[in-house]
Amino acid sequence: MPFSLVQAGTALKVVDPGGTSSTPTLPTGITLVTDRRPRMATVERGVIVAHTPSQNLFYDPLLDTLRPFVPLPPVTGPILAAGSGTGLTGDYTVWVSFLIKDVETGALLSESPLSPASNTLTAADDDLAVTGIPVSNQSAVNARRLYRTAAGGEVKYFWTDIDGNDATTFTGDDSDASLALAGEAPTLGLPPGSAPGDTLRLLIAWKKRVWGASSDPTALDDILFSEAEPRVYAWGATSRLVASPRGEDNVGVVQYAARRDMLVVFKRNRMMAVSGTDATDFRVETISEEVGCIAPESVVVIRDVVYWLWDDGVYKYDDSGVTCLSDGSTGRGKVDPWFTTDTYFNRDRFPEAFAGYNPVTRCYELHLCNVGDTTENRWVSCSIETNEWLGIHKTAAFTPVSRILLRSNENAIIPTLGASDGYLYQMNRSTKSDVSGSTSAIHYKVKTRPHAGVGGGDPDISHFFGMLSMFSKVETAPAGTLTITPYVGWLNASAGTTLSHDLTQGRERLGRLGVGQLCQLEFEMQTAGEDVLQFGYAIDPIFEVGRR
Amino acid sequence: MAGKETNFTLGTKGLNLVDEPLSLQDGDLQNAQNAEFRRDGGAQGIGLRGGTSRLNSADLGGTILGGAGVPLPSPLSSSLVRAFHAALSTGSATDTWERSTDGTTWAGVTAPARAIIQAKSPASNYLNQRCVSFNGNLVYSANDYTQGTDQPPVRVYDGTTDAEICTIPDNPASSGVCNTVLDYIVHRQRLFLAAYDPGPRGRVLELDLETGQLQQIGNAFDTTAGMPYCLCSHNGLLWVGTAKLAGAAVGRIYSFRVDVDTSWTLRVTTGAGQGYIRSMASFQGELYFGTNGDAGTDALLRVLENDYTTVTTSDTGSKLNDPDEFDALTVYDGALYCVYSCTGEDISQVRKFDGSSWTTDLDIFAAEARAAQVGQMFVNVRDTSLLVAFCSTGDGNSDGFIYRKVSGSWVKEVTGEDVRGFLGRVDTV
Numbered sequence: 011m012p013f014s015l016v017q018a019g020t021a022l023k024v025v026d027p028g029g030t031s032s033t034p035t036l037p038t039g040i041t042l043v044t045d046r047r048p049r050m051a052t053v054e055r056g057v058i059v060a061h062t063p064s065q066n067l068f069y070d071p072l073l074d075t076l077r078p079f080v081p082l083p084p085v086t087g088p089i090l091a092a093g094s095g096t097g098l099t100g101d102y103t104v105w106v107s108f109l110i111k112d113v114e115t116g117a118l119l120s121e122s123p124l125s126p127a128s129n130t131l132t133a134a135d136d137d138l139a140v141t142g143i144p145v146s147n148q149s150a151v152n153a154r155r156l157y158r159t160a161a162g163g164e165v166k167y168f169w170t171d172i173d174g175n176d177a178t179t180f181t182g183d184d185s186d187a188s189l190a191l192a193g194e195a196p197t198l199g200l201p202p203g204s205a206p207g208d209t210l211r212l213l214i215a216w217k218k219r220v221w222g223a224s225s226d227p228t229a230l231d232d233i234l235f236s237e238a239e240p241r242v243y244a245w246g247a248t249s250r251l252v253a254s255p256r257g258e259d260n261v262g263v264v265q266y267a268a269r270r271d272m273l274v275v276f277k278r279n280r281m282m283a284v285s286g287t288d289a290t291d292f293r294v295e296t297i298s299e300e301v302g303c304i305a306p307e308s309v310v311v312i313r314d315v316v317y318w319l320w321d322d323g324v325y326k327y328d329d330s331g332v333t334c335l336s337d338g339s340t341g342r343g344k345v346d347p348w349f350t351t352d353t354y355f356n357r358d359r360f361p362e363a364f365a366g367y368n369p370v371t372r373c374y375e376l377h378l379c380n381v382g383d384t385t386e387n388r389w390v391s392c393s394i395e396t397n398e399w400l401g402i403h404k405t406a407a408f409t410p411v412s413r414i415l416l417r418s419n420e421n422a423i424i425p426t427l428g429a430s431d432g433y434l435y436q437m438n439r440s441t442k443s444d445v446s447g448s449t450s451a452i453h454y455k456v457k458t459r460p461h462a463g464v465g466g467g468d469p470d471i472s473h474f475f476g477m478l479s480m481f482s483k484v485e486t487a488p489a490g491t492l493t494i495t496p497y498v499g500w501l502n503a504s505a506g507t508t509l510s511h512d513l514t515q516g517r518e519r520l521g522r523l524g525v526g527q528l529c530q531l532e533f534e535m536q537t538a539g540e541d542v543l544q545f546g547y548a549i550d551p552i553f554e555v556g557r558r
Numbered sequence: 559m560a561g562k563e564t565n566f567t568l569g570t571k572g573l574n575l576v577d578e579p580l581s582l583q584d585g586d587l588q589n590a591q592n593a594e595f596r597r598d599g600g601a602q603g604i605g606l607r608g609g610t611s612r613l614n615s616a617d618l619g620g621t622i623l624g625g626a627g628v629p630l631p632s633p634l635s636s637s638l639v640r641a642f643h644a645a646l647s648t649g650s651a652t653d654t655w656e657r658s659t660d661g662t663t664w665a666g667v668t669a670p671a672r673a674i675i676q677a678k679s680p681a682s683n684y685l686n687q688r689c690v691s692f693n694g695n696l697v698y699s700a701n702d703y704t705q706g707t708d709q710p711p712v713r714v715y716d717g718t719t720d721a722e723i724c725t726i727p728d729n730p731a732s733s734g735v736c737n738t739v740l741d742y743i744v745h746r747q748r749l750f751l752a753a754y755d756p757g758p759r760g761r762v763l764e765l766d767l768e769t770g771q772l773q774q775i776g777n778a779f780d781t782t783a784g785m786p787y788c789l790c791s792h793n794g795l796l797w798v799g800t801a802k803l804a805g806a807a808v809g810r811i812y813s814f815r816v817d818v819d820t821s822w823t824l825r826v827t828t829g830a831g832q833g834y835i836r837s838m839a840s841f842q843g844e845l846y847f848g849t850n851g852d853a854g855t856d857a858l859l860r861v862l863e864n865d866y867t868t869v870t871t872s873d874t875g876s877k878l879n880d881p882d883e884f885d886a887l888t889v890y891d892g893a894l895y896c897v898y899s900c901t902g903e904d905i906s907q908v909r910k911f912d913g914s915s916w917t918t919d920l921d922i923f924a925a926e927a928r929a930a931q932v933g934q935m936f937v938n939v940r941d942t943s944l945l946v947a948f949c950s951t952g953d954g955n956s957d958g959f960i961y962r963k964v965s966g967s968w969v970k971e972v973t974g975e976d977v978r979g980f981l982g983r984v985d986t987v
Contacts, residue, residue, distance in 0.1 A: 013632030019620015171794030177843025181865030398572025428622025
């Protein structure tokens, strides 16, 4: 059975599909902040958590434990001297790293960068006595690893492990020839966020590596990446690309999006892509010199297509290129005023927008802040198939703060909202209410186009709009009532006398609508637990009264 | 002109906030609050969006700032089951193992098949670890063979299916078939076993669980080296302790760098009379090993320091006149545990070393009125408990028991069973 890892306040929570939760213990000295969003990436065996912990964490579900993602390296090197035995001749140097091993299998889970080098010992048929082997102050460290050179060499070879975090001495005489079989020291390095001071503000898994971005002001434009699995804890100093030009703004890389054969890199006003298969051929290419991303949490990949929010609307990027989905350029999606006027949303809060995919409605759903408000308390939805937009949606039951794709017992995706009240709210529920501590009705409101007569009609002519017939899905009694408000007159017509459609009737003929140039209908229902599905309507008869 | 206006494409074009109202089409909407377009078995139309409901019954303690769905087994899942299995001997005609998912409630089960019984051990008090947990499977020495005639089988149980994975091939240097497997270990994510051949001789073999193939590690052990009795992973090396060397009551400890060395390196030879290497454990960066003492010498619990030469004594057995032994060395909760037994003198203790001194943590003889031996102790890392299966006095005698230590206290969980003295774990999802 899968689970979800969420940050609630200053704690991480493990939540199963049934809602049962547990709180894994944070390692000593590590805390979580609440003024930014956690970044998580699922890798082999567990989840990396960054950006909000004071030190990057790794959650291991097998052991249900949190540990530092990468241990901090030794601050001092060991001391090397000639031992009382024999065997080696030449100049030798030793280094130490800290290890986190699986206590049950001995598997290496994480390794710190190397310590400073030891002194160089000139051995004369001696064995090597190592003292002062550093001990970590992180309790997760349960072994140390020694590397050493061959006589007179510079290459660091694996020499031995020292189990535990206690012993400070070791003596050995392993031949140089055997070291070559043991292997050279691998690339090691700390990612940002391994110690207080900077954070790993972006995190994503792609091509068997973990990619990130630092909060370091001098490295905002750097695209960082780890070694390949299983060594995703190793972030070499040269394992980086640049989202050029450096320093063009104070934001740098805004977000990543993983497509099958490219890693899309967003800046505020620029898009790039990383392609390639490994560190020897990774390259950065420009996709757009103009379109960028304003909201890192708005980036969602659906069926290998990237969706996101920029300054003036929602965009997608697929094999055809970059397309705006909200300006009507596709023939649909004519919701441009949402993003280009101050009528609907608080555009100052666009950087805080967040989004997710709803697999039931097959929509990209974007959460925004209502005009005049300060939280992302509204959302809109765009069909990924037809580019239809619907909205503006809202709920009276809670304030959405985040969007998470939970998984059911069968590993099906369940879009879920994280709320300010500490609860997770599953979407797409068959019960048509928003249920928090109490049950809130969902306020349904749909407004049609204005009708100017039969077959397009003539808005210059006054018409008699006759009886309205409603067609809807038959609901089981007791059912809700759909309220119809007619607006008959010109475009500024006042609301007319409302009509009521009994939703247990699949077809119902209602009263006359009135006389005027235009007739527009508004459908509304707000009854907890009751559903409505409209197939259409008819107005009959309609005839011209005259030009008035 | 009179007529009728119908609109059965309501909402099919979604919202249109751009075009002037008089040019809007039937499928356009000017508002679609909390609406969704549904395509449901031919019923297509615009309707109310889905509801929302709370997943968790209690507040998680703060604003939900973000998270991720993780398609890995959940630690909260009742379907992720860790089942502990303690082998039973013939005292139970049908049950082959005692099984528990929490270490406290145990029940007899008939699967997997019966593990090797005491009679097939090198001697009655050679109980060692005859099973291991590897990749969630229980790998164990099975009993369904005729010792001395058949090659001993190794079986694997995944919680559902129990199957023979291989049999131990003959040692070309031995005069007959392999007797049994004496120990298993998971070292650097690979599975190794210690095979006991007539001589006594032995070999250390690597078992590939996917293919069932066995690969000998380093040289075989001849009668001078003894039979490999216990395995240990220490400082990244594979270690073996031997027993029953020809001509002397001494034991040896060898080390091996897997994928680097071609032969075992002798590190320790115990003093005369201080017997065989009974158990080993890596603790605080040093290798601790327990021996058995013949009559006239004490068993010792010793430490091989990190120069792999200096050996010091950490604890000494107290019964000079009877054979005694230090078995089942295990690191648990930051301390080192072992079982010290002297059956002839009615001593059986679980002893604990905190890094400074040894104390008796559980006096088995005082609790059970008999000395009981242990082949292996098992640490449950998930709830930080220690499980100890104390062996019955022989095959067919249902006087064994299982103790559990958690939160500093020992509790007897099973009594009156023909316990063999070793445990393993099976993980199922």
